[in-house]
Amino acid sequence: MIHEHEIPSGCRLYFGKIAKKKRELESILSNFFYEKGFEEIITPNFSYSGHQSIDDETKLIKIHDEQNNQVALRADSTLDVARIITKRLGRTTDHKKWFYIQPVFSYPSQENYQIGCEWLEHEKLSDIINITSEVLARLEIKPMIQITNINIPKLVSSELNIDLSLFRDGEIAKLFGLDVEWLTKLLQVVSKQDLKDLKKDLPSSIQDEVQKLIDIACEIEYENIALSPLYYAPMKYYDDIYFRVIEGNNTLAKGGRYDSDGIESLGFALYTDNLLKILED
Secondary structure, eight states, rough: OOOOOOOOEEEEOOOHHHHHHHHHHHHHHHHHHTTOOOOOOOOOSSSGGGOOOOOGGGSSSSOOTTTOOOEEEOOOHHHHHHIIIISSSSSOOOOOOEEEEEEETTTTTEEEEEEEEETTTTOOHHHHHHHHHHHHHHHOOOOEEEEEEEEHHHHHHHHHTTTTTHHHHTTTHHHHTTOHHHHHHHHTTTHHHHHHHHTTTTTTHHOOOOOOOOHHHHHHSSSSEEEETTTTOSSEEEEEEEEEEETTEEEEEEEEEEETTTTTEEEEEHHHHHHHHHOOO
16 A cells, blocks of 8 residues: 555655755856856756667666657766757757756666766866866865776786676675785775876786876866776766765766767766765765
C-alpha cells in the first residue's frame, strides 16, 4: 500500500529553508556564470534515446512519442547541451559558453539537480578548472580538487599487461602486491612535485601523459589540489584529463575535456544536493 504522504524513492523534495538555500545557490552561481560571459540554456527534459550520452541504457527512463519513437528523460546534460547548440542552434548563435541549472534522471526514479557549464571549442583545460576554483571561492568553501589523466592507467595496464579493472575497481592492495617499484611510487603520488620527481623513473610509454598532467597542475590557481595519476573512472565522454571536487565523502563536481562529434570542448557539473550539504555544515 502506498500512503498519501509517500514520494517515489530517489525523488527530491525541497521546502522551507532548504528550498530557499537552493534558490540562493542557483542565483549566486547563475550571476557568476553571466559575469564570466556564459549564457543560460535549459534543455528539454526528454530527448530521443539514441541521443542520450550514457553507456548503460538500462538506467534510462523510457517512453514513446506519438510516432512510437523511443524517448527518455534527460540522463545527462553535458553532451545534450553540446549537441543542441552545435546541431540545432548552430545557425542562430555562435556563442560558445553556456551554463545550465536543471535535473537529470535515471531509472527507476532517481533525480539529481546539477549546475554546470560547457565551453565549446575550447581546449585549455586549466581555464575550466580555474573557473571551478572561482566558483568554490564565491561559495566560500575550499574542498579538494583531484586531477587525473584517464590515459595513464590505460598505458600502465598495457605496459605491465594487467587488467584495467584493477584501477577501475580501486584494487590498491593488488597493485602494491605487484611489487613494481615505479608503480608503487606512482600510487603514492599526491602533489605535482611528487610527479615531477618521479617522471624520469617511469617507462617512456607513459611519460608524455604524465607530463600533460604536470603541465595542467602548474597552470591551476588553487591551493587544495591532489594529483591522482592512477585514478580511473571510465566515462563516456571525458577521455583525457579529468577532475573531481571532493569534500569528505561527497563529490561536489566532475569535469574535464571531451569530444562531441569532433568538436573539442570543456565542461563541469556541480551536484546541487551535495553542495547544499556542505554549505549547511
